[in-house]
Amino acid sequence: MRFSVDISRLIRRVRRRGSVNTSVAFGAAALVVVFAGLAWIFPPPENQNVSGQEDPLPSQLRSESAKLHPVVIRKPTGPPRVLTGQTDAHGNPITVSCSTCHSTRKPNSKTKSTKDLNEFHGSMVFAHGNLSCLSCHNPDDYDTLKLADNTRIEYRDVMTLCAQCHGQQKREFDHGAHGGMTGFWDRSRGPKFKNNCIDCHNPHTPKFPKMQPDFKPKDRFLDKVDH
């Protein structure tokens, strides 16, 4: 085995030299045959690195490092703001917080679509089942949200609101099967970071948007194939 493996390394050196001619290829092929013969006659010992049964149980290992790093879920920052449709001197859009207007206006619980509104919200598309604005927005305080039982809830806790209907998704999220992650899979070594619902899903149009792929490996075997 030792001898045959050395031969193979020699072949490799030759190949990387860049000037492989027919006789070399023939010689190399002959040596490969010789090697294969040797390997057949003297089978190599069992691969030592294949998973052995003598590994300690993972639970035993884990109990030693009981202190786990947290799962850090990003929280939305502050109450959201709405576009006024105007821009400032630098060309940046001007936004106002919802309570600027809604603290004085009487809410209309019948409004189901932004099309029903004359001011603001005009560019906002709403496609979230049969919900109405006040299914989630709190008419008593527009800087907060409300649950189905009218409990007031802060914007930063929006996931609790979403989970009222999307329990399946929340359950999968809690088990790492929804929403992706960055950071550490092994929380004994570092924290895991996750997005919250509205980082990926616009709450007004929650369907995940279409995307345009912009990266394609150029597979060599596709050169002659016309798809």
Add this chain to the structure above:
Amino acid sequence: MTDTNDRDKKKISLPILQQPSTRRTALKIAGVTLGLAAFGKAISPLMVIPENVSLSEFLQQHYKELSEDDKKEIFARLESEAKENYGANVSISDPKPIPGVKFGYAINLSKCNGNGKCMEACNQENNHHRGVDQSYIRVLEMTKGSMDMEQGNTTYDHTVPQDDKYYMPVQCQQCDNPPCVTVCPVEATWKEDDGIVVVDYNWCIGCRYCEAACPYHARRFNWEQPEIPADEVNPNQGYLSNRIRPQGTMEKCHYCLHRTREGRAPACLEACPTGARVFGDLNDPDSDINWVLKNKRVFVLKEELGTRPSFFYFFD
């Protein structure tokens, strides 16, 4: 008496020497000479060290036979080569499998929308050849209702997802019974304790048997010396993973072992905008991957081949 003497003489006569100079003998001599000459010519390049290979690289042993001192020396050499050839300051490490950990990976085909960010992340993380935008991942656009991967299209170029399609990323399945390892004539590829099938790029002879043996088309060959701009070289490199590979060697997905063996998630998972990918320790009953295996209807690709992948697919 005379008969016995003749027989004895015949017994000790050699096949060519001491033979009558007939046409047959001449042909034998010619044949032997030609054969020896051809053999000599064939092995002559093996007798010299190629110019572009240093003596230490030429004498380098198989990864499993390297001592810690050998590794230090080799990593220093590779780091200086990266500096010289790519103008990049890299550091090469050799993280070992975490004891008791067996990696598993799963993809939710209901979520994957074929945007290809995983392929791009792989390309950048693993110092792939920019000339061909190499990646260890191939995303197949499949017709709903079909599992025929031969009909899968990798060159789609339209907004995704299309309504009648689903998208299936395929990369190394880190099989427990890997055909690519079995066929390697020089044992340049093997399965590690955490389930990752690795390649010693300096031991690989580039015969591409493993590429042919893999039923998932997961292995890649370096047809050219990889071209990577200096500022795009990922300096965090593993000897068995994402260091810049020499031309003429095989390579494959290694679950980003330079990241995952330090507890971090693979690059393709972090890049996925749909959250379709789940990674973790199969030996940990509370891991994300085990929750998926217990609660979802999971399947593996080409189960009938008996490769026993550590890579799973599921639909919601």
